Amino acid sequence: MSQHDGLPEFEAFYEKEWGSVVAFxxxxGASPPDAQDVAQDAFAHLYRCWHRVDTPTAWIRKTASRELGHRRRRAATEQKALDANPPPDEAEDGDEGGAASIYTDDRFTAAIAALSARQRQVVAxxxxxxxxxxxxxxxxxxxxNTSAMWSRAKARLAKALEEFRRGNGGDNA
Incomplete structure (x- = not known):
């Protein structure tokens, strides 16, 4: 069997799973653009080994999760290097940003960011x-442990979203 014999099956899988992998x-805690980039890379990797994967639904998520982790570690390393030697225009603007700022693009991402990394995995x-x-x-x-983590994560998410609704009225317009 050649690598491309499963192309119709792969295409059907891609069409069916793309949106759910991005949501995963x-x-x-990935931003929308990062989620799409990571998903695309994971699907490209899956395509290359499609004929060897028995459970593509789990495989694609595990691969995407690992890729997201790799990207975060690389970004953290790059940020440390920038923090140690910032470009002149960024050193003077007073923006502390930091890793937490990537999670504040919307309420959902902020609530997810409040969870531990392991809780985010279980939720996903x-x-x-x-x-x-x-x-x-x-x-x-x-x-x-998974069940307990799921219960705690749901409770934390509910609390975070409720606090946001009370504190911000759910509308910043």
Missing amino acids: LRYL WRLAGFSNAETARELGMTPE
Whole structure:
């Protein structure tokens, strides 16, 4: 079987899963452009090994999650280098920004950012439609820990969004 024999199946999978993979990455705290870039890279990688992947629905999410983590680590390393030796025009503007500023583009992303990295992973997998047992298996956790993390994350998200609604009235216009 050649690498391209599965092209119609891959195309159907891509059409079906593209939006949910982007949403999965958003649940992990990625900005919309980053989620789309990471998803595209993950699908390109999947295409290259399509004929060897048994469970593409889980595979694409695991690969996308890892790629997002790699990109965040690279960005943090680059930011440290910039912080240590900032360009003259950025050193004088007083903008502290920092890593947290990437999460404040909307209420959803801000609420997701309030979760721990592990909670974001559990939320992303569960909101992507994976069961508690499937999520636990893919993340290397026990089902009990996954369930507890899911419950705590939902409670934190509900609280964060409620505080936002009360504090900002839900409207900044």
